[in-house]
Amino acid sequence: MGGDTDDEGARPLDVQGLDASSTGFEFVDLGAVPEVAARLVAARQGIAERRLVDELVGELGLVDVRHNERRLLGRLVWSARGRRMIELRDGAWVPGPAAPAGIPQLAGRTLDDLASQAGELKAFDTSEDALFRAFLAELVGEGERAARIVAIVAGAAIALARRRGDLDYDRGGQARLGIDADG
Known part of the structure; x- marks a missing residue:
């Protein structure tokens, strides 16, 4: 160590x-x-x-x-x-x-498992804001106020999920469409 x-x-x-x-x-x-x-x-x-x-x-x-x-x-x-x-x-x-x-709210939680959890919520809504709110609600409880550090970690987990491809949203909050080269 x-x-x-x-x-x-x-x-x-x-x-x-x-x-x-x-x-x-x-x-x-x-x-x-x-x-x-x-x-x-x-x-x-x-x-x-x-x-x-x-x-x-x-x-x-x-x-x-x-x-x-x-x-x-x-x-x-x-x-x-x-x-x-x-x-x-x-x-x-x-x-x-x-x-x-x-x-x-983060006890025993890693960025990896939080990113996986965020990725599971991708069907919740196509907007980034709705995904963030739903993810925070899972971490702290529906209607509860999240500590700033919890919100920061949630944002980092969502960003990691996006980088890993677990989320199919672009920065504008729109679902990406998979269109092949033939149209």
Whole structure:
């Protein structure tokens, strides 16, 4: 597992079930990332603001993390801040007053399985907005307000489903028509 840092005395955290080194970012338990970030900050206080995502990538054993995946990890880190598990003081992360915890609506969920779930909803409606609303309702419950991070992850899952071809919608929200070369 990752965890090697330049900090003296730094030790790897127990992130059992989150080590994605053999499978990739799509298989990380997204609901647990804020908790892991908070435990990482508690174990290695004073991590520079811009280094926490890199430290988290190493802790999770991830390799070749794409820019959009790093951005999503960064947003999950800021979710830990918003939930007061960590605080940013003078450009360094320190533990916050709240106990480390995951995101219940995303607990045990990976980007891969969320993208598959989003792909199953493609028959719901041909509009991107209706698909997004239906997917959020599945994650948080019909009529419930979704936390911003849950909505961000839902959007990332829909984008992955689209890239994988699980959704046959273009950006305008129209169903794509498969027309062969003979017309």
